[in-house]
Amino acid sequence: MRAHTTDKAMAGPRPVVMSGPSGAGKSTLLKKLLKEFNGVFGFSVSHTTRNPRPGEENGKDYHFVSREVMQTSIAKGEFIESAEFSGNMYGTSKAAVQAVQAQNLICILDIDMQGVKNIKKTDLNPIYVSVQAPSMDILEKRLRDRKTESEESLQKRLHAAKVDVEISKEPGLFDVVIINDDLEAAYGKLKDVLLEEIQKVRDVNKSS
Numbered sequence: 738m739r740a741h742t743t744d745k746a747m748a749g750p751r752p753v754v755m756s757g758p759s760g761a762g763k764s765t766l767l768k769k770l771l772k773e774f775n776g777v778f779g780f781s782v783s784h785t786t787r788n789p790r791p792g793e794e795n796g797k798d799y800h801f802v803s804r805e806v807m808q809t810s811i812a813k814g815e816f817i818e819s820a821e822f823s824g825n826m827y828g829t830s831k832a833a834v835q836a837v838q839a840q841n842l843i844c845i846l847d848i849d850m851q852g853v854k855n856i857k858k859t860d861l862n863p864i865y866v867s868v869q870a871p872s873m874d875i876l877e878k879r880l881r882d883r884k885t886e887s888e889e890s891l892q893k894r895l896h897a898a899k900v901d902v903e904i905s906k907e908p909g910l911f912d913v914v915i916i917n918d919d920l921e922a923a924y925g926k927l928k929d930v931l932l933e934e935i936q937k938v939r940d941v942n943k944s945s
């Protein structure tokens with residue numbers, strides 16, 4: 738929907754953008770990464786107007802806010818990007834990214850395709866990773882088995898997924914496309930892609 742400018746103050750290691758259809762396995766993969774590389778990665782906590790799911794924590798998984806609050810913050814220029822997805826607003830605040838970068842951590846952003854396109858217009862310069870399910874049927878099964886969505890929300894997500902799969906094929910849009918079939922294999926591939934950045938952060942932290 739919109740691209741907002743970022744502050745030059747946002748320095749530090751290269752961030753990582755994880756994108757891909759709802760249900761492809763982004764959260765699962767990034768949670769593994771945050772756990773294994775504690776002190777290397779930090780999660781950019783987005784804002785959303787959707788309701789929290791059981792187990793989700795305000796301020797950890799998302800900042801859960803009303804549409805009014807979110808629109809006001811966007812109007813004040815507090816967001817790097819924001820988008821409408823499946824009937825709700827989502828967005829990355831400047832503060833969310835700065836909080837991670839201030840700790841010299843690799844900032845991970847879990848954002849949709851509109852977010853990817855809008856981040857490309859900023860000076861954030863992340864590594865772009867697309868996570869895809871092996872097929873639409875498997876994606877649908879994983880989303881249903883997750884039991885977080887109503888039928889209506891599920892259909893909206895599957896429709897968005899079809900669009901996502903097509904756009905992801907655009908050459909140069911992503912640095913890597915990971916097919917999340919076997920979870921450990923997909924996680925191994927993700928680590929390979931990020932190895933260089935991980936090493937850089939470890940070297941800096943060792944010498945400081």
Ligand SMILES: Nc1nc2c(ncn2[C@@H]2O[C@H](COP(=O)(O)OP(=O)(O)O)[C@@H](O)[C@H]2O)c(=O)[nH]1
Nearest residue numbers: 759760783820822827828829847848849851852
């Ligand atoms: N553009 C943008 N997309 C976001 C942001 N936060 C989350 N999303 C995306 O919004 C979509 C829906 O997220 P969510 O409701 O948590 O469902 P899930 O991805 O199925 O777990 C996913 O594609 C996320 O990547 C954000 O700050 N900006």
Ligand SMILES: Nc1ncnc2c1ncn2[C@@H]1O[C@H](COP(=O)(O)OP(=O)(O)O)[C@@H](O)[C@H]1O
Nearest residue numbers: 759760761762763764765879883917918919920
């Ligand atoms: N490789 C995999 N094989 C089987 N199930 C998976 C795999 N990766 C993720 N899942 C499951 O699929 C569902 C969707 O994964 P999730 O990480 O929530 O996706 P996303 O964050 O992209 O929406 C979850 O229930 C998760 O446990």
